[in-house]
Amino acid sequence: MRAKGATARLAALGRAQKDAALAQVARDLRASVSELQAANELDLAAARASGMAEAMLDRLRLDARTIEGIARGVEHVMTLADPVGSRGPMQRLPSGIRVGRQRLPLGVIAMVYESRPNVTVDAAALCLKAGNAVLLRGGKEAAHSNRALGAVIARALESTGLPADAVLIVPPGDRDGVRELVSLVGLVDLAIPRGGEGLIRFVVEHARVPVVQHFKGVCHLFLDAGCDAAMATRLALDGKVRKPGVCNALECLLVHAEDAERLLPPVLAALSAEGVELRGCERTKRIVPSVKAATDEDFGTEFLAKILAVRVVADLDGALEHVRRYGSTHTDAICTERVTSAERWLAEVDASCVLVNASTRFNDGGELGLGAEIGISTTKLHAYGPMGLESLTAEKWIVLGEGQVRG
Amino acid sequence: MRAKGATARLAALGRAQKDAALAQVARDLRASVSELQAANELDLAAARASGMAEAMLDRLRLDARTIEGIARGVEHVMTLADPVGSRGPMQRLPSGIRVGRQRLPLGVIAMVYESRPNVTVDAAALCLKAGNAVLLRGGKEAAHSNRALGAVIARALESTGLPADAVLIVPPGDRDGVRELVSLVGLVDLAIPRGGEGLIRFVVEHARVPVVQHFKGVCHLFLDAGCDAAMATRLALDGKVRKPGVCNALECLLVHAEDAERLLPPVLAALSAEGVELRGCERTKRIVPSVKAATDEDFGTEFLAKILAVRVVADLDGALEHVRRYGSTHTDAICTERVTSAERWLAEVDASCVLVNASTRFNDGGELGLGAEIGISTTKLHAYGPMGLESLTAEKWIVLGEGQVRG
Numbered sequence A, B: 001m002r003a004k005g006a007t008a009r010l011a012a013l014g015r016a017q018k019d020a021a022l023a024q025v026a027r028d029l030r031a032s033v034s035e036l037q038a039a040n041e042l043d044l045a046a047a048r049a050s051g052m053a054e055a056m057l058d059r060l061r062l063d064a065r066t067i068e069g070i071a072r073g074v075e076h077v078m079t080l081a082d083p084v085g086s087r088g089p090m091q092r093l094p095s096g097i098r099v100g101r102q103r104l105p106l107g108v109i110a111m112v113y114e115s116r117p118n119v120t121v122d123a124a125a126l127c128l129k130a131g132n133a134v135l136l137r138g139g140k141e142a143a144h145s146n147r148a149l150g151a152v153i154a155r156a157l158e159s160t161g162l163p164a165d166a167v168l169i170v171p172p173g174d175r176d177g178v179r180e181l182v183s184l185v186g187l188v189d190l191a192i193p194r195g196g197e198g199l200i201r202f203v204v205e206h207a208r209v210p211v212v213q214h215f216k217g218v219c220h221l222f223l224d225a226g227c228d229a230a231m232a233t234r235l236a237l238d239g240k241v242r243k244p245g246v247c248n249a250l251e252c253l254l255v256h257a258e259d260a261e262r263l264l265p266p267v268l269a270a271l272s273a274e275g276v277e278l279r280g281c282e283r284t285k286r287i288v289p290s291v292k293a294a295t296d297e298d299f300g301t302e303f304l305a306k307i308l309a310v311r312v313v314a315d316l317d318g319a320l321e322h323v324r325r326y327g328s329t330h331t332d333a334i335c336t337e338r339v340t341s342a343e344r345w346l347a348e349v350d351a352s353c354v355l356v357n358a359s360t361r362f363n364d365g366g367e368l369g370l371g372a373e374i375g376i377s378t379t380k381l382h383a384y385g386p387m388g389l390e391s392l393t394a395e396k397w398i399v400l401g402e403g404q405v406r407g
Helices: A002-011 A015-031 A033-049 A054-060 A064-079 A118-129 A140-159 A175-181 A197-206 A229-240 A257-273 A282-287 A316-326 A339-348 B002-012 B015-031 B033-049 B054-060 B064-079 B118-129 B140-159 B175-181 B197-206 B229-240 B257-273 B282-287 B316-326 B339-348
Strands: A098-105 A108-113 A133-137 A167-169 A190-194 A219-223 A250-256 A277-280 A307-313 A331-335 A353-358 A375-377 A385-387 A393-404 B098-105 B108-113 B133-137 B167-169 B190-194 B219-223 B250-256 B277-280 B307-313 B331-335 B353-358 B375-377 B385-387 B393-404
Touching (some): A002 A098, A033 A140, A054 A140, A108 A118, A108 A197, A118 A133, A133 A175, A175 A197, A219 A316, A229 A331, A250 A316, A257 A277, A257 A282, A307 A316, A316 A339, A331 A339, A393 B385, B002 B133, B015 B064, B015 B118, B033 B064, B118 B167, B140 B167, B175 B197, B219 B257, B229 B257, B250 B316, B257 B307, B277 B282, B282 B307, B316 B339, B331 B339
Parallel strands (some): A133 A167, A250 A307, A331 A353, B108 B133, B133 B167, B277 B307
Antiparallel strands (some): A098 A393, A375 A385, B375 B385
């Protein structure tokens, strides 16, 4: 209710006021390194005691360098256009009224996330810039860090005349708390879960408010007959090798049967040379015998590791059918020289981002020109794909008349 | 699962194929008047036996005239542009990729509605034109009529080469069936309840799939200081008197205190002359003593009758505050000559349609230029306001490259 109470004031703020508050947040973060590190140290000590792996500890750590990065992220949000109040074209209709749409904030957004405390500030900055209040319910592991970050943000908001209730830290607890948070119909306008599949499924299962979902990314690359082998290799390597642990990494390579003998040897050799474990279908193994045999489970799996499933498909229809069956509506690319294949791929693949001759790794708010993203939606309602500031707003209809009635 | 199975074919259909199927639906409806009337007679007989009021019987009735109207509605949908495949501007980004968005169908839509069988055909036509499969779960009262309409539609789809599973009639039963229908995560992409508030709340409470909600319309008209009294009268009469039973009818009149003595007498006299029962605040009663005293409950009430709540507010801020507190985010209008008031009203009122100097009755898909509407959303997620064909689609990101990688 405190967050809801702040929404009217937040919706009426101009860009200058919001950017001034964000600038103050960035300044206060930099001025609070020791305070933040002290709080973070409590989380790190608890994590170490619980035996958390070093890689996870790294994600949890706040220090001068990571705090500088977080502050710069806030300053980057300042540079982005304010979507609130922007008005599309106004059309004059037969009745004489002029009709268009104008953007407004969503209201109260509940973020439910795990681990990394930088999400706390990133989400706060994006929600605030789009005129929303935000409830930040991070994980237990980062409880002290998030509370300290929330205190810094609250001070910055108050000192710049914004409602401190615009950004509220919800203390972590058990999942009953999450369930309650995402059941607050009339108070929470949108829930955004970010984290493991278990967390997201829990939120979807229990939410009564709208949820933007980001399930797994089982991304495909289809090598069409006649495509350029060098480009195919480049796209496969970039998708699989550079950052195998991210959601837009490549998980399955599909190859047109007509051209598999030409394409598979160089592409798979390049992947092997980079240490990728290849799991191929029978036809793949016949062409490149060193490949391991894939099971049906390998298709549709998000490996998040240097493992790639490989399958020879009869043709474009076979590739489309495979993606429909095993894909995750996240990101699917085609490598092709054929206009018809490219157009059919763009039209018929149901995924948040569909690419022609470009790496799956481009499905990212920054790379797609959004500036920053608060999440990637893999369901089509409200938003599909990376969500930037615009996805944190809605459009209302506006009508300008000179006294018209319907009669 | 049958509906889901039809989605890939439906998504790939061109406009010509969809329009040909719609033309056949319209023809087959006209050719099936006696078959449809026979089925409808069973519903009417049961309704009469249960003591249904005459007005409700009228809404349930199918005859040559109403069937002609339904067929013309289908033909009207043929004239509307096909949103599927339409592509927005493509932007070239620093990496060299070209990025844009392309519309695609949502997938499977579950309509849950009450009473009027024309909704069965309207919804089928709109969902089909937007490339979606639709599950139509109408009310018990119209069970035979809906089954017969579904059979006509299925024949028309099959005879034009479309999957008959694109439009499926779900037999009515108890609410457990509705609960199951709106819990089909992975099969149903969107649920649209249409009907009484009880039905909508039930769907929202039990849905696991996204829901577009249309709650009540408590629509306001604010008369600003200095506004034209004749225009104010016209807007109030049109909003309240022409069709008091619809969701965009006026339910509450707000008047700026500075000008209430000039504005209230003529406006309220005109409303009284049309038989409107006026329920006013203390200050209203002081100016027009014949007005009944309003209780706090009269504000925020959707009367759906010739009853109007009237309140004098201190100023524009008072009006905005009243709408925030008692409004339903449906439709709110201002009558004003002041640019600043108009702009603040447009910016600060959170409603699906915000109007300046036009009747609240314009919040309607046809009047706002959508051609036809499948519902009005009063929540901001996915759609806000009247939903036409575009709201039955989503946008995916598309990327055109020449082999770019992120590296």
